[in-house]
Amino acid sequence: MTNKELANLMFPNITKTIEDYEKEYPERDLPEGAIVSRYAPSPTGFVHMGNMLSCFIEHRLPKQTKGVFYLRIEDTDQKREVEGGIESIINAINALELNYNEGVMSKDTQKGKYGPYVQSQRTEIYHTFIKYLIEQGMAYPCFCNEEELEDIRNKQKEAKARIGYYGEYAKCRNLDNEERAKKIKAGCPYTIRLKSTGNYDKKIQFKDLVKGKVIFPENDQDIVLIKSNGIPVYHFAHVVDDHLMRTTHVIRGEDWLSSVPVHVELFQKFGFKLPQYAHLGLIMIVDSNGVKRKISKRKDKDFTVESYHRRGYPIDALQEYLMTIANTNFESWRLAHPDAPLDEFEFSCSKVGSSPLFDTAKLINISKNCISKMKASELYENLIKWAEKYDEEFCKILKRNKEYTISVLNIEREQKKPRKDFSCYSDIKNFTWYMFEEYFKNNAKEYEWQNIKDKTTIKEILKDYIENYYNEEDDKDTWFDKMRNLAEKYGYAGSMKEYKANPEQYKGNITDIATAIRVGTTTCSMTPDLYEILRILGKNRIKERIDLIK
RNA sequence: GGCCCCGUGGUCAAGCGGUUAAGACAUCGCCCUUUCACGGCGGAGACAUGGGUUCGAUUCCCGUCGGGGUCACCA
Numbered sequence: 077m078t079n080k081e082l083a084n085l086m087f088p089n090i091t092k093t094i095e096d097y098e099k100e101y102p103e104r105d106l107p108e109g110a111i112v113s114r115y116a117p118s119p120t121g122f123v124h125m126g127n128m129l130s131c132f133i134e135h136r137l138p139k140q141t142k143g144v145f146y147l148r149i150e151d152t153d154q155k156r157e158v159e160g161g162i163e164s165i166i167n168a169i170n171a172l173e174l175n176y177n178e179g180v181m182s183k184d185t186q187k188g189k190y191g192p193y194v195q196s197q198r199t200e201i202y203h204t205f206i207k208y209l210i211e212q213g214m215a216y217p218c219f220c221n222e223e224e225l226e227d228i229r230n231k232q233k234e235a236k237a238r239i240g241y242y243g244e245y246a247k248c249r250n251l252d253n254e255e256r257a258k259k260i261k262a263g264c265p266y267t268i269r270l271k272s273t274g275n276y277d278k279k280i281q282f283k284d285l286v287k288g289k290v291i292f293p294e295n296d297q298d299i300v301l302i303k304s305n306g307i308p309v310y311h312f313a314h315v316v317d318d319h320l321m322r323t324t325h326v327i328r329g330e331d332w333l334s335s336v337p338v339h340v341e342l343f344q345k346f347g348f349k350l351p352q353y354a355h356l357g358l359i360m361i362v363d364s365n366g367v368k369r370k371i372s373k374r375k376d377k378d379f380t381v382e383s384y385h386r387r388g389y390p391i392d393a394l395q396e397y398l399m400t401i402a403n404t405n406f407e408s409w410r411l412a413h414p415d416a417p418l419d420e421f422e423f424s425c426s427k428v429g430s431s432p433l434f435d436t437a438k439l440i441n442i443s444k445n446c447i448s449k450m451k452a453s454e455l456y457e458n459l460i461k462w463a464e465k466y467d468e469e470f471c472k473i474l475k476r477n478k479e480y481t482i483s484v485l486n487i488e489r490e491q492k493k494p495r496k497d498f499s500c501y502s503d504i505k506n507f508t509w510y511m512f513e514e515y516f517k518n519n520a521k522e523y524e525w526q527n528i529k530d531k532t533t534i535k536e537i538l539k540d541y542i543e544n545y546y547n548e549e550d551d552k553d554t555w556f557d558k559m560r561n562l563a564e565k566y567g568y569a570g571s572m573k574e575y576k577a578n579p580e581q582y583k584g585n586i587t588d589i590a591t592a593i594r595v596g597t598t599t600c601s602m603t604p605d606l607y608e609i610l611r612i613l614g615k616n617r618i619k620e621r622i623d624l625i626k
Numbered sequence: 627g628g629c630c631c632c633g634u635g636g637u638c639a640a641g642c643g644g645u646u647a648a649g650a651c652a653u654c655g656c657c658c659u660u661u662c663a664c665g666g667c668g669g670a671g672a673c674a675u676g677g678g679u680u681c682g683a684u685u686c687c688c689g690u691c692g693g694g695g696u697c698a699c700c701a
Contacts, residue, residue: 590660
């Protein structure tokens with residue numbers, strides 16, 4: 077029995093040839109140097125920051141070269157597939173504004189001429205390509221079951237040999253076609269394996285865009301290409317898809333590095349041009365046992381993209397942070413170009429760093445800077461967008477008091493050195509709640525009185541202040557002069573200097589008076605600029621608040 | 627265990643045979659100041675290790691140790 081006859085027996089319904097597909101998906105008509113890359117996740121868990129880093133770079137390279145960025149869904153592992161996986165992938169990409177040109181646009185829609193972009197819809201293509209390999213004698217059916225494979229592994233362990241299905245251990249490799257046909261006709265389940273022609277004692281060399289020259293032993297493993305359910309494994313799908321979709325750059329995590337020899341052999345078997353590979357360092361975390369490891373898309377909920385959106389980090393901050401880990405020269409560029417758009421920075425594969433620990437402190441720092449640079453109205457819009465999704469109650473309050481909120485957000489903002497106390501949108505309520513009656517009135521929080529604790533005195537000072545000193549129209553200097561007068565009237569020094577010069581002459585100093593007013597109107601001993609707060613609160617609100625002090 | 631990647635302060639990282647070994651974030655102190663934040667100034671803190679090569683190694687070579695990844699009908 078010839079290989080061709082065997083192939084026909086295995087795939088009687090496949091009539092197309094690989095040449096047909098070659099014609100159907102021609103080389104892309106793109107300018108010289110245009111990069112085609114893809115984000116190709118499997119819907120088997122959360123989308124985490126490591127995934128996003130890779131997606132970010134895959135998006136960036138085509139953008140810089142007028143190429144194509146597409147989304148392909150790798151759903152060949154039906155056992156691990158999670159509910160809503162595709163949607164959450166698309167949401168994650170969209171939320172970070174990493175727009176793609178083609179591929180899976182929603183759960184049910186696709187765009188582009190190189191599809192289908194969902195692997196489970198490409199079975200006929202994979203079968204055509206595997207049929208070709210069988211015809212050529214480059215692949216064969218394997219009838220080993222789990223126990224047999226386990227036996228092989230145990231033997232290898234005993235003999236201290238390399239683990240795997242290769243050479244003399246590959247039992248089904250040398251079956252003759254008659255035997256194969258007989259088993260197939262008898263309905264034996266089987267996988268299809270690569271008939272590797274590699275030699276483990278020889279080395280292959282390839283150039284990785286990130287790692288540089290990498291040397292591996294040749295692949296000699298007869299790896300499974302098609303599972304017994306007819307679905308391809310990653311390695312096979314990768315080669316067929318990235319060739320047919322004319323991907324020029326395969327960017328992926330370093331965890332794929334050691335399977336490059338397999339991919340090289342497969343590309344060679346088909347006579348396809350090898351894409352450029354860029355293997356990225358993995359983002360690491362230290363888990364609860366103090367062990368450093370790569371982020372798991374099934375376990376590490378805290379590092380999902382969703383959780384960062386929930387906390388409310390601005391998209392720009394997230395992108396900016398990703399760029400600091402994507403390219404090690406980015407931060408010095410940023411220092412030199414503090415206000416330039418991120419797009420002006422040129423990403424380069426050769427400047428990719430090694431596997432970093434995820435640095436939340438750094439993200440927070442970047443995010444604080446990012447938020448501090450926003451105009452108040454801009455911050456308001458962003459905050460609303462966030463709150464609509466994550467804090468409905470706050471959102472209603474914000475919408476009801478638009479102008480007021482903007483003035484609250486504008487405290488010590490829109491100036492050369494703005495405040496940097498919000499690290500994310502979810503911080504804002506914690507820092508500003510006392511400015512909103514809805515929260516203030518219902519808040520049972522303790523007043524954080526400092527030096528002046530006697531309520532009668534406090535109320536007396538506050539009433540005096542509001543009746544005889546406060547004026548919404550006052551500018552800051554006038555306001556402060558009045559504070560000074562008020563302080564002196566009650567026996568407190570008008571300035572720190574005066575107080576320090578003769579502490580015995582005073583009950584305290586202006587700080588004590590300012591603090592009493594601050595706490596009396598906000599309950600908090602630490603707030604932004606008091607002048608602004610009192611001006612925004614206004615006379616009526618302040619009066620109401622004085623009456624609330626018990 | 628085999629194979630691969632990688633070892634500069636807590637984190638990220640300049641450096642590419644001779645440097646007082648940059649910088650950023652974090653941390654600490656001081657100053658500014660009506661509190662807080664901002665800002666300014668300053669401090670502490672690193673070349674994993676042993677052998678080569680060399681007049682001289684953080685830098686080049688080898689070993690050791692350490693960290694990570696990968697060895698599935700998962701991606």
